[in-house]
Amino acid sequence: MHLSLDDLMARPAAFRRDLMNTLPGPRGVHLIGTRGHRGTENLAVFSSVVHVGASPPLLGFILRPLTVPRHTYHHLKATGWFTLNTLHPHILDPAHQTSANYPIGESEFAATGLTPTYSDRCKAPYVEESAVRIGLTFEEEYPVRANGTLFIIGRVQEIIVPDRVVAETGHVDHLALETLTVGGLDTYYRATDPIRKDYARAKPKS
Ligand SMILES: Cc1cc2nc3c(=O)[nH]c(=O)nc-3n(C[C@H](O)[C@H](O)[C@H](O)COP(=O)(O)O)c2cc1C
Incomplete structure (x- = not known):
């Protein structure tokens, strides 16, 4: 297949959505936990989390346009806190279900059976069933003019991860944790067979 931009735009919207979502390949997938001012807990699955930098430690994600209420955004702006929690095979069904559109007063934790848990520091809920839990404070947001999405950046305040995998x-051993990745909006992958390479340096010309 060789598609030009015009070819792509002539395709049905659903085809374009699934092609563009799966095209870059499998990527990280996380549950974002938040809590509103009135105490409502919220959880939703996101596949756009990226490393922004290590010093200071920053992670970011892409949020769909605010054309409908986005509970994750609403809560994280209200309290300044959110959590990132990894997905694993034993929680895949409830984790995926968090993408459904629940009313703002209904917690996805209660609706899916995942367990909220708190640290002393972080104002947002973690997912007890997730092996890697990261607590962040809202740092910056950038509107993407081309499509109305937002790039949200958080500062890592806390990391909760089993000692044995660090x-x-x-390096965190995601193979041992059976951390899942995702292609598009519906196809989850297990990591197998990691290939670790040395830091690449330019080789002197002979
Ligand atoms: C695998 C998967 C990945 C998703 N990734 C994102 C994402 O990166 N950004 C986003 O805004 N929505 C993403 N969604 C959609 C949200 O999960 C969905 O809109 C959810 O209802 C948002 O919940 P909220 O309104 O409570 O924040 C994804 C859905 C699935 C199934």
Whole structure:
């Protein structure tokens, strides 16, 4: 297949959505936990979390346009806190279900059976069933003019991860944790067979 921009735009919207979502390949997938001022807890699955930088530690994600109420955005702006929680095979069904559109007063934790848990510090709920839990404060947001999405950046305030999976070097062993990745909006992948390479340096010309 060789598609030009015009070819792509002539395709049905659903085809374009699924092609564009799966085209870059499998990527990280997280549950974002938030809590509103009135105490309502919210949880939703997101596949756009990216590393922004390590010093200071920053992670970001893309949020769909605010054309309808976005509970995650509403809460994280209200309290300044959100959490990122990894997906694993044993919680895939409830995790995926959090993408359904629940009313703002209804907690996705209660609706799906996932368990909210809190640390002393973080004002947003973590997912007890997730092996890697990251607590962040809202840092910056950038509107993407081309399509009305927002790039949200958070500052990592807290990391909760089993000791046994963090190597001396700082590498996290996601194979041992069975952390899932996702292609598009519906196809989840298990990681297998990681291939670790040395830091690449330019080779001197001979
Ligand atoms: C696998 C998957 C990945 C998703 N990734 C994103 C994403 O990166 N950004 C986004 O805004 N919505 C994403 N969604 C849609 C949200 O999960 C969905 O809109 C959810 O209802 C948002 O909940 P909220 O309104 O409570 O914040 C994704 C859905 C699925 C199934």
